[in-house]
Amino acid sequence: MVSQDWTGRTVEATVGPVAHGGHCVARVDGRVVFVRHALPGERVLARVTEDNGKSFCRADAVQVLAPSPDRVEPPCPVAGPGLCGGCDWQHASGPAQRELKARVVEEQLRRLAGLDVPVTVEPLSGGLLRWRTRVRFVADGDGNAGLRAHRSHRVVPLQDCPITVRPAVDAVLPHSWSEGDEIEATEDADGEVHVRRLPSRTRRQRPEQLRGGIAVQRAAGRDWKLDAHGFWQVHPQAADAFAQVVREWADASPGARAWDLYAGVGLFASVLAEQVGPKGRVLAVESGRRAVADGRANLAGMRQVRWRCGQVEHVLRQRTDTPQVVVLDPPRKGAGRVVVEAVATAGPDRVVYVACDPAALARDVAIFGEHGYRLDKLRAFDAFPMTHHVECVALLRRA
Template structure:
């Protein structure tokens, strides 16, 4: 075992690759240190090149030569994928079936390690295949004015002229000229309209489209800001709304909360369930999303809105009456102990938790367990093929249920 603090940056080693880890890389070891390796697969023998070493117990590396490939390895469909290239896709070199199994293993490991929950997990594919699915992209602009994507853990802009996971024509619509912006936003909505925004600081100038995206989900048309939040996979919003509705199972006249409610996708489902004699309280901190939500659900008088951070609203602004159902769709960091404790204190019959990060989900599930709730159901979806990201939906009920 090495006892020195020698900087390994730029050095190459031959290693055997171990299991997948959360974040799109794989674990290997060399001279007592952990290597987080990208562009590899479990069981492979590879040569790695270290690109980041901060002197601790681990460093980061790319697999630059494959000596013994995995049977799950395929040729990357994107010419901009690989060491030193675009940092957007983690699994271009992995067969689609194997990608979903790797993601399932990550969810299983996070649940076991962080929440002490042992559960089999299957990551379900969404319709459409692994390519040409992404409908919302954000591109950086290099000093030369050419748009591209940033390298992994880097501010460097990798110029590209095509993106295999994006809807055809999206990238091509902005790569035929140079830009003076810092970033570009490109959105192709559900009606096939394309919206291009030029971002300078906090200001966005509309260069194509109306800036209002038209989407279809949960049995209704939505008109939302093209630069606001909406699921990037065209099948995701409708799929998630269906699962949330099934598990929420709110009854007419009941009370429901939709925390981190966005533009009201799940609130629309809850609103139909509780009817005019029930109530749905939506809490969302982003003013643009609240504006979109109020406009889209203006005919649902049972839906009320609180424009505030959820962690603040749950402790000072929510009704005295306890909800029967709570839906949580927090950002990547998760809901956190304060929100989980306050939700659990209200003792809803069901909590439906939508998560875009399995580690955050596991941490919050651990806290729900402390607060007397158990995991009743779990589904996971490959809403981001070719990347390490996924979406999970969990149903929690009181331990006594």
């Protein structure tokens, strides 16, 4: 039991390994300190920012006494202690960022699934900056748009956001807004910027579309028209890259049955539909009504795709068919035990799991393992440069 609150205290620490969440682990006087703005091996002065009286506390590295050779100058002036919480690794070189993310994926698979899997995080084309095509800003009390500080509701006003595409930045940041407004900006594949203002909760109004609501995107050899502020991959290269991996690993046979769970607008369903052909069947399950409507419109020519709108766990309770392959692309929390067990009970030969959180992926891989599925392949992609987020695609096979 910790008797003294360390909040505000500055401690000297030698920084240890990276941990999931954009920080590294240090130990001071027997306590674990999660340190942001540091790199493994560095000696730093860290100011404690949060202490809930447990065995650990959180801190920011406010001075680097012995820097890592991987340390670089952050390209954003507000990517530092107490400032914008949007990025985690701007102080690390690109190769170092990808190495840190690889170590996190490996550690989560080892800790939660008992697997020792070597991981390489692959870069997507375009570099570390100006890749983010979808962003949500928030307005402060002076009407300036910005992003929130780490683990805080405090808004840090911005002059620029170097990881966001310039047209989306220019559509929002130069303008004045009402306090508490959230402003979403999306640049689509045609270069059109779509802006939506979500008024503060204190002013109950309907969302305001400023520049249209239908975005055009391109992936898997198709043009897609969808709600500009619905789900689509943030990095412009990500959707096509993931679709290529799904195509290779799903390898559905002509005439077979396949499931696309958490289908969005049907990106992976389109890949499966091409493989099974007109005599096969693809079940696409998605809970968002607008996404289902967009998916039906985009895949209207693929009659082998059958849509179900609803929670995946509820829809699967009613299924008795046996798919050859299942593709899973759940939200950050992962699929979870109920869905994983329902998929395993259906008995597909292969499961292709697209995951944006390595801890959720590792947990679900462990559950699949309980039901006779082994992790056969894994690829990881740096779809969110400068942040701690990493996208993984895993292939599980029935033993």
